[in-house]
Each structure stands twice: as structure tokens, then as C-alpha cells.
Amino acid sequence: MAQDILDQIRLHGAVPAHIAIIMDGNGRWATERALPRPLGHRAGMKAVREVVEGAREAGIKVLTLFAFSQENWKRPPDEIQALMSLLEHYIAKELDELRRNGVRVSVLGEVDRLSPAARAAVDRIVAETSAGSQLALNLCISYGSRAEITRAAKILAEHVAAGRLAPEDIDEERLAQELHTAPWPDPDLLIRTSGELRLSNFLLWQLAYAELYITPVLWPDFGRRDLFEAILEFQRRDRRFGRVTV
Ligand code: IPE
Ligand code: IPE
Numbered sequence: 421m422a423q424d425i426l427d428q429i430r431l432h433g434a435v436p437a438h439i440a441i442i443m444d445g446n447g448r449w450a451t452e453r454a455l456p457r458p459l460g461h462r463a464g465m466k467a468v469r470e471v472v473e474g475a476r477e478a479g480i481k482v483l484t485l486f487a488f489s490q491e492n493w494k495r496p497p498d499e500i501q502a503l504m505s506l507l508e509h510y511i512a513k514e515l516d517e518l519r520r521n522g523v524r525v526s527v528l529g530e531v532d533r534l535s536p537a538a539r540a541a542v543d544r545i546v547a548e549t550s551a552g553s554q555l556a557l558n559l560c561i562s563y564g565s566r567a568e569i570t571r572a573a574k575i576l577a578e579h580v581a582a583g584r585l586a587p588e589d590i591d592e593e594r595l596a597q598e599l600h601t602a603p604w605p606d607p608d609l610l611i612r613t614s615g616e617l618r619l620s621n622f623l624l625w626q627l628a629y630a631e632l633y634i635t636p637v638l639w640p641d642f643g644r645r646d647l648f649e650a651i652l653e654f655q656r657r658d659r660r661f662g663r664v665t666v
């Protein structure tokens with residue numbers, strides 16, 4: 421279906437190793453159809469399936485999805501409840517397929533705040549996909565980047581206070597080791613759907629040199645073709661990292 425774009429991607433060469441996505445616009449998608457917001461979130465699940473499959477097809481190694489922010493706890497309780505039951509539903513429905521396809525799921529964020537049922541579902545998918553080696557799928561749930569960096573600073577301070585670490589040994593690499601994303605390289609490409617031009621407290625440290633790709637497409641309408649178009653656009657970018665191109 422999207423084979424033509426996939427062929428173009430292969431011709432262009434390297435794909436991003438790590439793609440991060442702010443999955444935004446579910447509420448507006450529902451409102452446009454005079455539906456309640458939770459139905460927008462439900463429709464967004466299909467897009468998650470699309471990008472996970474598309475990422476595997478394109479040879480992406482790490483896919484990090486922003487599913488629920490710490491600030492999202494401020495939404496009305498019924499919307500939070502709907503999101504949590506969708507999370508449980510997604511895990512129950514997709515677990516076997518993810519495992520079969522070699523996807524290893526990790527969950528990044530303050531999972532202690534989840535309901536016991538959502539927490540159990542999250543622990544289950546992490547445990548049962550731990551042998552996956554094709555694609556690392558990171559779900560950011562109850563995630564906030566400033567909280568993540570603050571937590572890392574606190575861990576380092578505790579090491580210093582206990583005499584295990586010297587302040588002069590703290591560098592960028594050492595701090596990054598205490599972030600939830602420690603096992604993976606920084607994202608090369610950040611995609612945000614629904615046209616919003618902000619980071620919303622997502623991966624502030626890790627996105628330092630990511631290429632940004634903002635699309636007006638609302639998350640439930642985002643498919644693998646859209647993912648492939650973002651990858652193609654990434655391949656056209658000139659990443660300089662502060663240097664000059666020779
Ligand atoms: C993204 O869609 C999903 C979450 C933030 C949980 P939104 O719910 O933010 O949708 P809009 O931005 O209101 O359209
Ligand atoms: C960011 O979207 C969080 C997720 C996609 C999970 P929001 O819709 O919460 O962000 P703001 O409030 O528009 O910045």
C-alpha cells in the first residue's frame with residue numbers, strides 16, 4: 421500500500437534510529453465529528469498500531485510514543501478513566517502480536533500514579549515482551565520531562581552525599597544515564613500531530629538535536645504513510661550539530 425514510499429526511503433539511505441511522537445489531536449478529531457472525546461482516544465489506537473507496524477517495516481530501532489503526560493492528570497476524571505481503560509484494552513489486545521513481532525515494550529514515567537489495574541497491565545506487557553529484539557517501543561505514560569530530569573539530579577545528589585560519586589565526575593553522559601531513556605540513543609526525529617508548535621514537557625533533554633516534523637494531521641488519521649513521509653522529509657534534512665557543512 422505504502423510500498424512506493426518505503427522504496428524511496430530505502431533509496432535515500434539511512435533512516436532515523438529513534439523516532440519520538442507526540443500523539444496529539446484525538447479530542448479535536450472527536451469534536452469535529454460531534455463525538456465525545458474518549459471516542460477520539462479510541463480511534464487513536466489504530467494509529468498506534470499503524471506506526472508500530474510502519475516503524476518495523478522501515479527499519480526503525482526505537483519508537484517512543486507520548487501517550488499521557490503528567491499534566492494530563494489535570495483533565496476531567498472521566499476522560500482520565502477512559503484513557504486508562506483504553507490503555508488496558510490496548511495491552512490486552514496487542515500483547516500477543518507485539519511479542520510475535522519482536523517488539524520490546526518499555527513504559528517511561530511515574531507509573532506509581534496509575535490505577536492498580538492499569539499498573540498491572542503495564543507490568544505485564546513489559547515483562548512479556550522483554551525478549552523482543554526488532555523494535556524497542558517506549559510508551560511514555562504519566563511522563564513529564566522536567567520531573568525526569570529532577571529525578572536524575574536527585575539520584576546523582578544521593579550518590580554524591582553517600583560518597584559514591586565525585587561532583588567532578590558528573591557530566592552530560594552521567595546525567596543521561598539516570599534518565600528513563602538511558603538504554604537508547606536520543607531521538608533523531610520528533611513528530612507532533614495536530615499542528616501544535618510546542619514540546620509540552622516531552623523529552624526536553626533528549627530532543628536537543630532532533631529534527632522536528634509537525635503535521636496538521638490529527639492523531640487518529642495518522643497512518644504508516646504519514647510516518648514514511650516524515651522519514652523521507654528527515655532524510656532530506658541537513659543535520660549540522662553546530663558545525664558547518666563541507
Ligand atoms: C492526545 O489528544 C492524547 C492525549 C493527550 C492523552 P488530545 O486529547 O490532547 O486531543 P486534543 O489536543 O484535545 O485535540
Ligand atoms: C501532549 O499533548 C501530551 C500527549 C500527547 C500525551 P497535550 O494535548 O496534553 O498538550 P498541550 O496541553 O496541548 O500542550
Ligand code: MG
Nearest residue numbers: 444445446447
Ligand atoms: Mg492535545
